[in-house]
Every structure is written in structure tokens, then in C-alpha cells.
Amino acid sequence: MTAKLTNAQIAWRAAQDIADGAYVNLGIGFPEMVAKFQPPGREAIFHTENGILNFGEAPPAGKEDWDLINAGKKAVTLKPGAAFFHHADSFAMVRGSHLDVAILGAYEVAETGDLANWSTGPNGVPAVGGAMDLVHGAKRVAVITDHVTKDGRPKLMKRCSLPLTGVGCVTRVYTSLAVIDIDASRFVLREKLATISLDELQRLTGAELRIEGDLADLTVPEL
Template sequence: MAYQKRTKHEVAQRVARDLPDGAYVNLGIGQPTLVANYIPTDIEIVFHSENGILGMGPAPDEGSEDYDLINAGKQPVTLLPGGAYFHHADSFAMMRGGHLDICVLGAFQVSATGDLANWHTGDPNAIPAVGGAMDLAIGAKQTWVMMDLLDKKGESKIVKQCSYPLTAQSCVKRIYSDLATLECTPEGLVLIDSVVGLSGSEIEALLGLPVKH
């Protein structure tokens, strides 16, 4: 059976569906920022940005942007009632002190046991910048990753062992991708769900790794 990939917005909706009511959540730069647009109206999620914001809302409507109110990726954001601004150092104290329930990050590679590589590929033309990712990855109670399952060459971004420099070890709990949602455990990968038409055995073939399903 043919299958259709999830769009970035559909992946963001899938992540939003799993966020527990009342959670404090950091959204990383890139795809993860879309999650704030899909929070169900019957729950409260407090979004944190490492540049010093708590209580971010969805992206502003076009024409309503305030560029004095931006997230860590310099994108304009909104602030919900009760939201707050504070010093960068206080923000990192929250991250490092275990006060965030979940961080959602992008990744270049994730190992089957949850190692994360998301700051450098070794490309000599790239500018490596780990930013606050290492603080988030080990400081948050759970680290979730949003990414495409395969890279531009069609190779799996989930690997037995990361070949890129690590951001943190054994930190990733879940991977939300365009083809499947997976859990990382000390024993390896567990399939949570996949797009219609893509079986567990086919996911194993794409990854080249065993997947419990």
C-alpha cells in the first residue's frame, strides 16, 4: 500500500496531542516552534524560550508581529495572559535546574537508545552552534525530537550509533517524524504509530534497525 508523509504541521499537531495539561515546555528552533499553534483549547501548556520568556502563545497573525517580542530563533511570538519576561541567566537556571517538563528539539541524528546529535555535522562550511540545546537535553525531564525520518540522501537519521558530535547521551525519549512516532529505550526502538500504509517491518527496513511493534 502506498503511504503519504506527514507534513511539518501534521507532525507538530501530533506532538501537541501528547503534551500533558499543565506542562512547562521548551520548543527548539525550527520545526518545533510550530507546536505552539496546535495546542488544544481545553488544556494549558506553558511555553518557555531560552532567551527569557514564559507563557508564549501561537505565532502572531501576519501584520501583527512585534519584533521586540521574539523567541530564541528570532521569530516574533505572542504572549498569553500571565506570561513573563526575565533575564537570560534566570532562563538557563530554569533549564539546568530541571524545571522544564519537556523540550522539543530538532536533530541531525538520534541513536536507537536516545543519544542526540543536533549541533554539528562536521561540514567544514557549516557554522557549529550548540546554543542551549545541551542544557535543554540534559535539564528537561523529557527530550522529544521532531525531524524527518530520512535525510536528503534517503538514509535514516535514526542510527545504531551517532557519527556526529553528541549534544547529550541517552536523553531522547520520543521521536516524532514525517513517517512514524517512535520511543527510544535502553533496549532500543519501540514503534508508537506510523502513517497509514507503512508497516512496522517496512520501518525496520528504512531504519536498518530492529523496532519493537
């Protein structure tokens, strides 16, 4: 298969679409990287389910304050104006549609916008956590993911085979090969790596890719 983007490059590309002043929740693990790549002149306000608003970058090694952690139990710093609140208040923010964007990882995404990002299998995420609330509470839901599984199977599919996190909730997917919108229950290809042909990209995708308007090259910096 052709060369693909690294996780950091996928996270960088997703960060470019976050508006200045947006309230953003990042899923545990890979999506947390998005916070590193805010474009110059823009500043998102990051929310974590365990009760912090406006946290900053991870502290240097050895300088962690373990009373300040995100939902993934990773140490964070605070920005001026940061706030603490009860776990219940945090979920009231989510369920009350006060978040502009949620960016999550995925095992599978369907062309209908359905998302599966947890599994009952032995090697999967064992519980859905707050993701079900996030995908239906945030105003926009995006996914960052490798385009295929470790054994080469498509992660973008006609229908999900794993337990669903949300139905019809995802609007854009940033993968290691492309940027794809979900519009009217269809995968609409917006950007792809110049090094991969449309035929190969389609072969690695489990549902039809449609092109509407101009198709741009997916370009990212070396990171």
C-alpha cells in the first residue's frame, strides 16, 4: 500500500478545521494529539469530561501535578481562565449541546454517519464511556483514524459490524489517506494523498466514494 500519514499528521489536519474560540472535546488516546496543533491566531477551548474547561498542553516530564488530569488520566496544564466543575455539570455541558466539536477515534464508520468506537471483544475498548453522550450532544462530530485496520480491512464501511456508539452522528472523517465528508448517507471525498490513485483508495474503502466539485490534494507538514 502507498505511504500514509502518521497519527500526528492526521491530528494536525483535523486541527486546521477547528474555529477560533470553539469549545472542543477530544476523545481519549489518539484524538488528544489534536490539541498540539492549533493554527496560529486561533485558540480552541478544550473540555474534558472529568471536569476541566480550558486546559493546556501536557507539562514537561517530572513537572506533572497529578491532581490535574484529563479524562484519559494524562497530566495537563491550565490556561488563564480555566474552570473546574463537577462530573455531572460536565455532562450537562455535553448533553446541553454546549460543545461545538467532538473529535473521536473509531473502529468503524458507516456511510450513513454511524460510529463504532468501542467493542465487547478481548482487545477492544471495553466500555463506551462518555462517547455516546458526546456524539449526540456536540454540534459537530469528526473522526480521526487510520484508513484501514492493522490487517488491511476497511474501517469506512456501508454498515458497521460492531456495537454502535451513535447513529448518523459523524459528518467528517480524517484518515491516513483522505478527508471524507458524510453527506446524505454517502462518503464524499474532499481530499486525498497525491500518491494514491482513486482506484486504490476505493479498493481500501468499504463503500462507494463520491466526488462532488473539486478534489484537493491532502497536504500536511512533516511532523
